[in-house]
Amino acid sequence: MKIGIDAMGGDNAPEEVVKGAVEAIKDFKAELVLIGNREKILHCLTSKSLPRQISIVHTDQYVEMYENPTTALRKKKQASILVAAELLKRNEIQALISAGNTGALMEAALITVGRISGIRIKRPALSVLMPTYQTHCIFLDVGANADCKPEFILQFARMGNIYARVMMKRESPRVGLLNIGSEQTKGNAITLAAYELLSRSRLNFVGNIEPRDLLGGAVDVAVTDGFVGNMVLKTAEGTAELFIKLLKDYIKRNSLSKLAAILLRPVFNQLKKKLDHTEYGGALLFGVNGICIKSHGRADARTIYNAVKLAERLAQEDIIRRFTEDLKEEISDEQEPERQQSSDPDCVKT
């Protein structure tokens, strides 16, 4: 199995990406293909030669984090993310990891491998494994679609449901709709309509959930539109960061608490590990016809290591085939929502 990594993507690329790849080959069987500037990649290696399990596909171009994805990909035909996605399309790699520009990853994937075939994928979605009190849940869309239609959210739920069964081994995943209140009557126009669609589906839909329920572990799959999902994810991250920053500041104020903090270091490390995005490697891009993992823009070597771990498992579980087959099955089981979908002009949009 070969896994491609966009070596030029992310705030800490290529240094941390290369470092993560080198760490990963110690523990995982997959061969890694680093896509990017050969010289810069080699420069990041501590060893003199390239490890046997790692190869490089050279390209000089890459998309910067701040660039507009569409414009950038139109201009840079040899951008590392595009080259990587083409390798995925030709099955020269079986999964692709990028910590770079999210929009560029999505666009590159859509241009090359396209959407899962056989069913009408309305919009790809970005997912994340959200840490919850006792375990974690799959949460989407966390940023692929700033404006969503209720039908998109139903499809996110269906894909999340399959992911939770296959990857998280949950038998009948509980699906929740993120909302401002638990009552059916709560929400904005989109959530009200999405609630309706979800309750008519065959999913194990448990209703509206608030952020507290999400974090408390009330569901296995949480769905929302990409704007709200992104906000919730970033607020959770931001709050955890603020918490740690304040904790450090307050501890520093006297020597007794400094001492106590040293004793508590293992506890803080455990907490950090639980809440740290690097531990999760990255988020699968749902709905495209190939395994594409988006790692955090601030990914470090540990993130990349974990992304390789995730990619390997996704490939082993043959997740794309599962999506394709199970989605078809689920939809054919549900007559009503399907009819509604087929008449929706969004099905054919890119």
Place this chain on the structure above:
Amino acid sequence: MKIGIDAMGGDNAPEEVVKGAVEAIKDFKAELVLIGNREKILHCLTSKSLPRQISIVHTDQYVEMYENPTTALRKKKQASILVAAELLKRNEIQALISAGNTGALMEAALITVGRISGIRIKRPALSVLMPTYQTHCIFLDVGANADCKPEFILQFARMGNIYARVMMKRESPRVGLLNIGSEQTKGNAITLAAYELLSRSRLNFVGNIEPRDLLGGAVDVAVTDGFVGNMVLKTAEGTAELFIKLLKDYIKRNSLSKLAAILLRPVFNQLKKKLDHTEYGGALLFGVNGICIKSHGRADARTIYNAVKLAERLAQEDIIRRFTEDLKEEISDEQEPERQQSSDPDCVKT
């Protein structure tokens, strides 16, 4: 000065509300009027007679947390929140505090005192003082309007701007639009349009901000629609709770960390105080023609105490007059956005 408190509102009413009122009169000059069931209120008192600074306006009815506000207020003409709002209208109280059903507070306020006069308030908004790294910022709308138009968000920003000047003593408040990215091109349809309006206004608009910037203290006023605001607020609360819960669990696992935790107790208390909603008392309902403070549904005595403190200051600062005068002035200064507003059919809606 008299401050009315809905004694029946909130998860811990009337016990904690009465307790908070009794605490508050020790430190604040305002007379408190408790609106609710006389017998139940008296039952919560530890003293035999009612303290001189507290009076009761009796009513048997109240709106439950789960009730639909419109239906409830139509049926219960003597609901405590409605009786309280009528006292506010007749100026028998100068401010109103409720930890009860948010929608009922809003509706009751709109029915009685109505909107700030002289300018066309499109929608009232719920605000909150959001703790940030070094201080706090005023953040709205956090739940009054699940669906917002861009014009509402501009008005939220204007009201927030006045609040920050008057209550937080910030000279030229930095106003930020909560968004999924800092670039002007980022966002959903609403934020893109709101960005446009905000940048044409005379506000000190600093552009899009992400949750991290909000929590880091990058702005004095943060605006968003009521759905996203509510989600962000609840996610921040939920994450802080999860953090504390995990910390406690991990600490319990061995005796050394238990000991260290005891030493760190002052630090944890400081952190709790910083992030705890009870410390902020409640959130002003922006846009209605009277001081209405919404305290957290889980308000305890400390919350009510702090809400009284806030109410007293808002009344002293004559915040409603400031809103009325300054909003008129701001809008007359800005020709373009104003013209656009007048042609908006939403202006006259309730």
